Amino acid sequence: MYDITIIGAGVSGIFAAHTLMQGNLRILMIDKGKRLEERDCPLERGEASCHCVSCAKFIGFGGLGKSEGKYNYTNDFGGELESKVGYDYALKLMEEVDQVLCRFGGDQVGMYSTENPSLVQKAKKAGFEVLSTKVRHLGTRLSESVLQQMFVALNSQMDFKFDTEVALIRKGTDGFELEITGESPIYSKKVIIATGRSGNDWLSDQCVSLGIPQNHTRVDLGIRVEMPANQLDPILQGSFETKLQYRGDGFHATTYCMNPKGRIIRKFQDGLVMADGQNYREQDEGSSNLNFTLFVPRYFSTLQEANQYAHSIIGAINHNRDRILVQRLGDLKSDRATLSSTMSRNTVKPTLSVDYGSLKQEVPEPYIQAVVLFLESLEKLLDKPIDEDTLLYALDGKFYSPRIETDTHFETEVRDLYVIGDCSGITHSLSQAAASGIYVGRKLIQYQE
16 A cells, blocks of 8 residues: 555656655656656657657656756746645745756756846837746756656655556545556555646546546647747847737737747647747757747637647648648738748748648638737837748647646545646646645645654
């Protein structure tokens, strides 16, 4: 019998386990993915197909933390952790997240801030809200190193089971019985679910079985913008990036994953292929472009409705392959398709192999309207026009878990069952997910005392 079993070896589960090491507890972590050093995505290697049982890009030790390791320490975006623990304590928990990262080598890169008081006032006049944060951006290689060192520390004090799937969680009188596919059941006094967004479907089934309510969810879709690297210099002075939110008539749109000197890459997720961004630190050398996505959220009653909506739009653009559509901004304004034959004269060279065409033929109007209005307002903020050779990639997507009914300690209506991190629907970022792990881990140690 374990004292605590953590299902999911992503960032929230790792930080919960790291905190729980301070107690005299028998702990098990289960993940259906692989150890960090064994996670290898065939699609990212350029292979035509993937036959992995579980997606190595998203699932396994480290979860999405294996990617670019970007920790935004803020309450302005990235989730609603403050709704559970309070505004100031949420920030304090995120400070502790950073201290842990630095203890395992994260301080090899510096922290920067996007705060810019003069920009806030100017942006407001142009119709924007500036969302500020402190950032520790590890990058993929350093993130993997930090996570591996954390695994070594954890592995010395707790048990792990990889390539293991929990088929069903049953509540008993003395704790929980975890039905394991192809193996004997596991018994635990308490259970923490930390499966991240990748575990949405599995968690939804468990919630139905256990009678745990799930609330609404959302999907953010948006056009990824690639423009000259110096286009945003007037607002990026002294900062690596900025996050702008624009509010239009009945919608709001927010910039995401801004990459000066970065490039566009393909993101494979949930059977879809999307336009993602990669910062210059992950490359041998930077590009002459800057890219970001402008996301517009849409809310749904159920996870199934949200998934169906995203697949109907992005799947149609993909054409059952890894197709991504691109159009020049000037062509969009002139209502003409972009042709590959004319792209040789374009000053902004695409950093990804794509198909050219017309966004209006394949992308719903709200997303086109959002990017057009956003860029028009951005011209006011910059006091200069946006280069019409700017490229618009369709589409990027950000998926969320339904919000799970939990108390202020992330405990569900089923006693001793906790849901933390992004799968809770409360956190939407590495920093807040990790902070929720620290918070719940600390509470469980207090209960033992």
